[in-house]
Amino acid sequence: MPASKKETEAELVRALATIMNDADLGEIEVENSDVRIRINKTFSLQPQAMPVVAPTPAPIAAVAAPASEPTSASPAEAAAGNAAAANAIKSPMVGTVYLASEPGAKPFVQVGDKVNAGDTLLLIEAMKTFNPVSAPSAGTVKQILASDGQPVEFGEPLIVVE
Amino acid sequence: MPASKKETEAELVRALATIMNDADLGEIEVENSDVRIRINKTFSLQPQAMPVVAPTPAPIAAVAAPASEPTSASPAEAAAGNAAAANAIKSPMVGTVYLASEPGAKPFVQVGDKVNAGDTLLLIEAMKTFNPVSAPSAGTVKQILASDGQPVEFGEPLIVVE
Amino acid sequence: MIKKVLIANRGEIALRVHRACKEMGIATVAIHSEADRDAMAVRLADESVCIGPAPSAQSYLKKSQIIAAAEITGADAIHPGYGFLSENAKFAEMVEAHGLIFIGPTAEHIRTMGDKIAAKQAMIANGVPVVPGSDGGITSIDQAKKVARDIGYPVLIKAAAGGGGRGMKVAEDEDALETAIKTAKTESKAAFGDDAVYLEKYLGKPRHIEVQIIADTHGNVCHLWERDCSLQRRHQKVLEEAPSPALTDEQRNEIGDIVAKAVQKMGYRGAGTMEFLCENGQFYFIEMNTRLQVEHPVTEMITGIDLVREQIRVADGKKLSFSQDEVLLVGHAIECRINAEHAETFVPSPGTITDFHAPGGPDVRLDSAVYSGYRIPPHYDSLIAKLIVHGRSRKECVMRLRRALDEMVVGGVDTTLDLHRKLVEAEDVVDGNYDIHWLERYLGLK
C-alpha cells in the first residue's frame, strides 16, 4: 500500500472526526470499494422507554454523514426522519395543528399551491387560542408534514414552502 | 509482510491514535484491501487510591495495537515499567525476596555473574519457609530487579539472565 | 385520581419526580428545551415534549408552553420541582384555571410567602419566632436603649434605606449604642441620603436550620424534623445534614411543633420548608419555601418517607400516609451537592461527561440525571449530582460519606467532588462545629 494512500486515509479520518464533533455525532462509518472507515464516540445510554409524543433522537446517533456533505440537520429534524425537514417551517410553539379554519372546511393550503408571504398555512391551537402559522415568503407548498389534529412540539417541522 | 509495510502501518496507527486523542474519539476502525485496523480507547475508572505494594496498570490503557502485530506484553510487565522485564524470571509466589542466604552474607549472584541451570539466584520467603528461585538455563546475570527484603507479588519480575 | 404527571422542570429533580411517579404507577411527561433532548428524564419518561429553545425564559419559564404540553399529552397534574416556576403564584393559578392539578400549595400561599414582609407578619401572627427589633425606625436614643434592653445585646443598627452592609453597625452593649446609632445615621445619610435607621437583634454566628413540613387538605400537618444547611458559599447551600448537630432533642421537638402548628393555622397544603437562623438555641424565621427543596433527600433518609410521593398524594386530595407519631428519626444523613464547577475557583464547567461512576453499597443514595457521555448544557445551573449518605450515627455517616466520595468518578468536566472530599476531613465539619460563615472563611483561608 503506497504511503500516499495511507496519508489520505489518515486525513479522511481526521476530516471525519471534525465532522463528528461539529455535527455532534456518535459514530461515522464510510465504506467504498477501497476502504471502510468507522469512527465512534463514546457511549450513551439505551433509553428504557421511548417517548410517545415525538421520538427523541436515537441514543447512539449512528448517523452516517458523508465527508463531502456535512449535514446541518438538528436533532429535531433528524427525529422527524424527513429529508425535506431541513428547510421546513417549524412549529413556534407546543400545541395542536389544524390545517383548516374549522372541521370540514377546505384546508388553508394544499401541496402545489402558490402562497404569498403572510398567507396562513395552518393553525396551532394551544390553551384554547388559535395561532396562525404564516408563510415567511412567497413560494409553492412542497410538502405538508403535519396532519390535522396532530399534537406538535416546539421546533417540529410543519410544512415546506419553496 | 515486509518490515517496511509494518512500519507504515505502525505509522498509521500512531496517526490514528493522535487523531483519537485530539478529537476525543472512542474508537477508530480502518479497513482496506490490505489491512484492517481498529483502535479503541477503553474508559476505565480513575483509581482513588494507588496500591502500595505494586502499581496497577494505567487506568486508561490507550494502547494502539495494530491488528497484524499483537503485543505479548502482560500487564505485570507493563506495571514493572521495565524494558528488560519481558524476559525476566518472574516470582512464582507471593513473599519476601532475599538475595543472600543470611543477613550479611554474600549475595547468591551479582550482575555479570555466569550461572548454570539450577543455580540458586535468590530466595523467596513465605510463611516462614524459604523457596529458592533457580536459573532455568545457563547464562549471565544481566539485571537484578528485586532488592533484598522486598515483598513481591506473584508474577513480579525478579532477575534477568541471558 | 392523578394518572399522568407533567414534570415542569429539568435535571436531577425532573428525574426525582419521574421516579416517584413510576413507583406510584403514574405516567410521566417530561418537558424539555432544545438543549435538553438527551436528558435522563426525557429518556425515561413515558412521553416528552420539547417546549422551546435553550434559554429558560423561552422554555422552562414559559407558562403557556408548559400548559399546552399538558394539554396535548393529556396530563392531569403538573409538578414544578424547585426553581423555575415552582414558587410562581401566577403559574399555579394558570394550572388550576386550566383544570389541572398543581402539585404544590395554593397560589395564595405562594404569594404570601413570596412577600418577605407579609411572610414575617404571617409568622408573627402564627407564633413563629422572628428576628426581634424596633418595629419602626429609631426615634430617640432612649427608645433605642429600651428596645435593645428588651431584645438583648449585641444589637444591629441598620439603615432603613440600606443594603450591601452600608449603614450597618453592631453595638455590643449599651455603652456602645449611642455611638453606633450616630455612625450608622451618618453613613446612611452619606450613602442613601436618608438617615433613618432601625434596630434588630444581632446574630454573630448563626446556623441555617430549616424545618420540613407537609400538610394534606384534611387538616393534617406533620413536621419531618430539621435540616442544617449552614455550609453555604455565596448563599448557595453546599452540604446539608439532618438532624442538626447543634440541636438537642428538646429543641428539635419544640421548633418542629411550633412550625407544624403555624402551618396548620395557615391552612397550608403540600410540602414546605421554614428557614431559620439559629443562635444559642433561639430560632429566627427567615423565609418559607413553598416547594420541595434541593436537600429534601436528607429528610427522606432519616425518616424513610418519600416526600415527592406524599406531595402527589396530598395534591390528589389524599390524606398523609403517616401521622406525626410515625415520623421516625433514625440515624443521620448528609448530602453533598456536586456541581460541575472547579473545586477551588468555582468556575462552571459545562461539557461532556466522559466517565461517570456512581458510588454503591449500603445506605448510599445518588440523585443525578447525568450519565457517561452526557453533555452538560451551559444554559442552566451546574448541579450534576446529589450524594446522600446515611449512617446509624453522625460518625458512621461521615465515614461512609468519605468512602462514597472516594468511589465516585466524574470525568471530562471539573466538579466540586474534591471540595467535598476536603470538607469531610475538616475538623469543624467532622465535629459539626460550624455556622453560616464557616465555609467562606474556610475557602478564604485555604
Added chain:
Amino acid sequence: MIKKVLIANRGEIALRVHRACKEMGIATVAIHSEADRDAMAVRLADESVCIGPAPSAQSYLKKSQIIAAAEITGADAIHPGYGFLSENAKFAEMVEAHGLIFIGPTAEHIRTMGDKIAAKQAMIANGVPVVPGSDGGITSIDQAKKVARDIGYPVLIKAAAGGGGRGMKVAEDEDALETAIKTAKTESKAAFGDDAVYLEKYLGKPRHIEVQIIADTHGNVCHLWERDCSLQRRHQKVLEEAPSPALTDEQRNEIGDIVAKAVQKMGYRGAGTMEFLCENGQFYFIEMNTRLQVEHPVTEMITGIDLVREQIRVADGKKLSFSQDEVLLVGHAIECRINAEHAETFVPSPGTITDFHAPGGPDVRLDSAVYSGYRIPPHYDSLIAKLIVHGRSRKECVMRLRRALDEMVVGGVDTTLDLHRKLVEAEDVVDGNYDIHWLERYLGLK
C-alpha cells in the same frame, strides 16, 4: 484491634468488605489473580497483591499465597467473603495458626456445619426442627406405617444409596405406602444394587427460608429475621426478599428465637445463616452456612444493620453493637442477582461492559464491582451486580424495584436484567405466591 484487613475474595463481595473496612477506618489489602488486575476492589483498596494466575485453584483457593500476602502487607485479619475459602475449616485454622484473625467462625464450627449428618445431629440436639423420618432404614411395613403415621402423610421413600431422584417414591396415604416402598426398593436395587430405603416427610411445595444470625464472643446472639430465597434456578438463588411474604409475625419471631437459642448453645461466633424448607408454617432445617451470604443486603435494608461491620467487630472481640430488641424490621427489601448470562438461555456472557449505568434515587442500593469499560473475565462466576431495593411495604418495594430495573443499563454483555424485569411483573411474584419449584416451572412454561 484490627487495623488492616486482607480481603480473600474477588468481585462484588471484595468491594463490599472493602467498603465496610473503610467506613471503620480500617486499611484494606485486595488480593487478586492475574485476571483481576482491573478489579474495582483492587483499584480502591489501600494495597493489592497479585497471588497467582487466573484459575481459582492457583489463586483464590491457594491458602499459602493468601497468607503470604497477609504477611508481606502486615494485615492482621482476613475476611474470606463467600465461596472460595470462606467455609474451609483448614484455611481458618491456618489463618489463626499464623497469628492472624479469621473474620468468621472457628474452624470447629465450620467443620461441623460442613458435614451434613453432624450438622443435622447438632440441630436436633439444640432444638432446631429437621425433616422428620425413620432414623434408620425401613425394616418392615408395620414399622414404616407407624413412622409415617407419626410424621404425617405424604411421605417420601428414599434409597439409602440413592441420588438423582432414583429410588424415590411419594406415598400420599397409608394405602399407597406398601406399593411405594416395594417400588422404591426394586428401583433402588436395580440402580444401586442395594434395596435399603428410608422414609422422610414429603414436602411438595416448600419455600426456602433462611434465618440470619450473628454472635459475638461474649455470649450475645441476635437473629436478624428471615430471608425468603425460594426463587431459584438449578439451586441458584435468583431473587431474595425479606421479610418472607409467607410468614406471620408470630412464626417469624418463633423461628428466630429457636435459631438464636441454638446458635447460642453451640457457642458460635460471627455471622451465619440457618437454611430451612418451610411448608404450612413448619420449618425443616437444611443446612447452616458459616459465612456471609450473597443476599445479606436484604437483611441490612430492613434492619439498618451493617452485617460486615458487625462481623469485623465480633472478630475483633467486641460486643455486638445492638441487642435483639434493637433489631428493627422496617418495611420490605428485595434483591435481584444480575448475572452476565443470557436472560433466557442462561449462557454465560463474559466480555467488556461497554455501558454501565446504576439506578439511583431513594432506597435503591447497588452492590457491584463492575464499571463502564470493565472486562468480565471468563474464569469466575457470572454475578455482576446485586440490585437491592427497599420500600415501606412490599408493594412499594416491588414498584420501586420495577422502576430501578428500568433505569439500569448494562451494555456489551448479555445479562439477566430482562429476566428480572419479567419476574417483577409476574402475578405470583407480585403476590409473593411461590415455592422453590416456581421459577423452574415459570422458565419451562414460558
